[in-house]
Amino acid sequence: MQQKTDIEGSSRRAVLKTFAATAAALPIFGQNPPSENHHSEAPVTRQAAAEYRYRYFRPEQLKTLDALTETIIPTDDHSSGARAARVSEYIDAIIGDAPQSAKELWSNGIATADEMAQNSFGKPYADCSAEEQVAIMSELVDCPGDT
Numbered sequence: 236m237q238q239k240t241d242i243e244g245s246s247r248r249a250v251l252k253t254f255a256a257t258a259a260a261l262p263i264f265g266q267n268p269p270s271e272n273h274h275s276e277a278p279v280t281r282q283a284a285a286e287y288r289y290r291y292f293r294p295e296q297l298k299t300l301d302a303l304t305e306t307i308i309p310t311d312d313h314s315s316g317a318r319a320a321r322v323s324e325y326i327d328a329i330i331g332d333a334p335q336s337a338k339e340l341w342s343n344g345i346a347t348a349d350e351m352a353q354n355s356f357g358k359p360y361a362d363c364s365a366e367e368q369v370a371i372m373s374e375l376v377d378c379p380g381d382t
Contacts, residue, residue: 301361304317
């Protein structure tokens with residue numbers, strides 16, 4: 236059986252597993268709080284939070300990244316989703332300082348999601364409906380024949 240491949244020639248399942256492992260290795264808020272030497276006494280405000288400038292991802296990647304994270308952590312009746320939590324800002328901050336291999340992994344993962352959406356629905360992942368996005372995510376997670 237022929238393997239489905241991403242744009243770099245690796246199996247999608249392998250790319251997703253590595254992508255997920257990298258995401259799981261990201262520091263968790265509060266896990267390693269800053270030392271007193273780096274802690275600001277100034278309170279965090281909405282204005283300060285709104286001033287975040289992306290360091291690594293390009294605008295088209297951010298649109299896809301926001302949609303991917305919202306697919307995983309959607310807004311529901313009980314809480315806001317990933318977009319409202321500004322998960323893409325957190326990922327960008329971590330990946331901005333990550334090794335080149337991690338940067339390439341995230342860029343390739345985002346490109347793979349967009350490529351799959353384009354092939355299946357004729358549009359980028361972020362422009363797909365929620366149902367289409369879930370279908371793509373399901374295909375990424377469960378690719379029969381990929382190793």
